[in-house]
Amino acid sequence: MKKLFVLLVLLVLTVGAISAQELTFDEAVNYAARAIEEDLPQRALVLILNVKSPSENFANSLLNGITDQLVIGRKVQVVDRQNLEAIRAETNFQYSGEVSDESMVSIGRMLGAQFIVTGVTEESVNDYRIRFRSINIETTRIHSSIIVDIKKDVHVMFLIGGDSAVQEMKRIEQTRPTSNVRNNWLSADISGGFNLFQGAGLSIGAQYERMLSSKVSLGAHFYYFIPFSSDYHLLVYEYEKHKIFLDGIDKGNIFGIDAFFRLYPAGRKFFLGLALGFHNGGNYAEEHDSDSNNRWWIESKHGAGFAITGEIGWKIDVGKEGGFFVQPGFLGTFIVGSSKRVDIDKAPNFNLDIHGPADGKFSNGYWRLYLSAGYAF
Numbered sequence: 001m002k003k004l005f006v007l008l009v010l011l012v013l014t015v016g017a018i019s020a021q022e023l024t025f026d027e028a029v030n031y032a033a034r035a036i037e038e039d040l041p042q043r044a045l046v047l048i049l050n051v052k053s054p055s056e057n058f059a060n061s062l063l064n065g066i067t068d069q070l071v072i073g074r075k076v077q078v079v080d081r082q083n084l085e086a087i088r089a090e091t092n093f094q095y096s097g098e099v100s101d102e103s104m105v106s107i108g109r110m111l112g113a114q115f116i117v118t119g120v121t122e123e124s125v126n127d128y129r130i131r132f133r134s135i136n137i138e139t140t141r142i143h144s145s146i147i148v149d150i151k152k153d154v155h156v157m158f159l160i161g162g163d164s165a166v167q168e169m170k171r172i173e174q175t176r177p178t179s180n181v182r183n184n185w186l187s188a189d190i191s192g193g194f195n196l197f198q199g200a201g202l203s204i205g206a207q208y209e210r211m212l213s214s215k216v217s218l219g220a221h222f223y224y225f226i227p228f229s230s231d232y233h234l235l236v237y238e239y240e241k242h243k244i245f246l247d248g249i250d251k252g253n254i255f256g257i258d259a260f261f262r263l264y265p266a267g268r269k270f271f272l273g274l275a276l277g278f279h280n281g282g283n284y285a286e287e288h289d290s291d292s293n294n295r296w297w298i299e300s301k302h303g304a305g306f307a308i309t310g311e312i313g314w315k316i317d318v319g320k321e322g323g324f325f326v327q328p329g330f331l332g333t334f335i336v337g338s339s340k341r342v343d344i345d346k347a348p349n350f351n352l353d354i355h356g357p358a359d360g361k362f363s364n365g366y367w368r369l370y371l372s373a374g375y376a377f
């Protein structure tokens with residue numbers, strides 16, 4: 001019983017995942033036929049009756065295609081649809097029209113079927129959703145249901161409405177955001193950002209991205225951050241009537257490398273990214289107040305550690321799809337690791353005592369807006 005339950009759960013999840021995808025017309029016909037075979041008893045006598053849709057041409061093509069696939073599969077017995085013509089002439093039955101459950105059961109009994117399959121079409125912006133259901137003739141109850149999403153391509157639009165529909169479909173395709181039509185994306189980037197300890201600065205980098213599917217990619221990114229101000233010029237300390245200037249504690253540049261994962265939720269050009277990598281550099285100073293011995297000191301730290309980065313971005317084709325592109329985006333990085341520390345002490349007699357290094361903890365934040373340009377191939 002437990003094994004049967006697990007199998008049913010897996011079947012539901014699988015069917016749900018497939019039905020959520022937009023299929024071509026031929027893919028939808030094949031998927032619907034295989035699902036009907038799985039739902040009905042072996043060698044059951046089934047009649048593929050009708051699909052309520054905007055077009056009889058679309059309904060006939062869909063029903064005939066499913067019938068042909070079931071005949072090829074040989075797992076169920078299919079009632080010849082030619083026998084429907086006589087009934088159609090007498091009852092004004094339409095393959096694409098709405099038929100009551102009572103009428104469908106009656107037609108099924110007249111043709112000796114054990115099960116009938118019927119469907120209803122729902123239209124959305126990008127696809128047609130067909131809700132199939134099979135009805136047990138003996139009990140007149142619904143035996144099972146199947147959902148198939150058929151994307152609006154030129155073939156489907158022609159079946160729905162002929163040449164005018166094809167022209168409308170071409171117009172819609174031209175206004176849609178494009179998908180990633182290339183597998184490899186190579187680019188260089190420049191960004192302006194703010195580092196928690198280094199302040200504002202510029203970053204340059206390069207990245208490579210490989211599409212695994214229309215919605216998922218992996219890649220690598222290298223970057224080098226240069227702060228606008230290279231050192232601390234205002235570290236001025238006064239004791240009695242004397243001043244001591246500690247100048248030139250270098251803020252330092254940052255080098256980073258990471259591997260990223262990107263998700264394209266709609267299968268188009270907008271993406272969300274997450275990266276893991278290594279960060280090195282970024283000296284900074286921390287001032288400490290004088291202690292009971294009238295001493296003060298400055299810690300100069302150099303950090304290296306683990307970096308995690310979140311990203312939002314958008315690809316924009318330059319000209320036709322593929323080839324050259326630009327990519328604006330935003331990155332936010334959190335860095336944590338270890339650091340080397342140098343303490344600079346000042347005693348009351350102004351003798352400077354520089355000692356270290358010593359190990360310490362290091363954490364940093366780094367936010368930047370970027371613009372990259374590259375080539376897809």
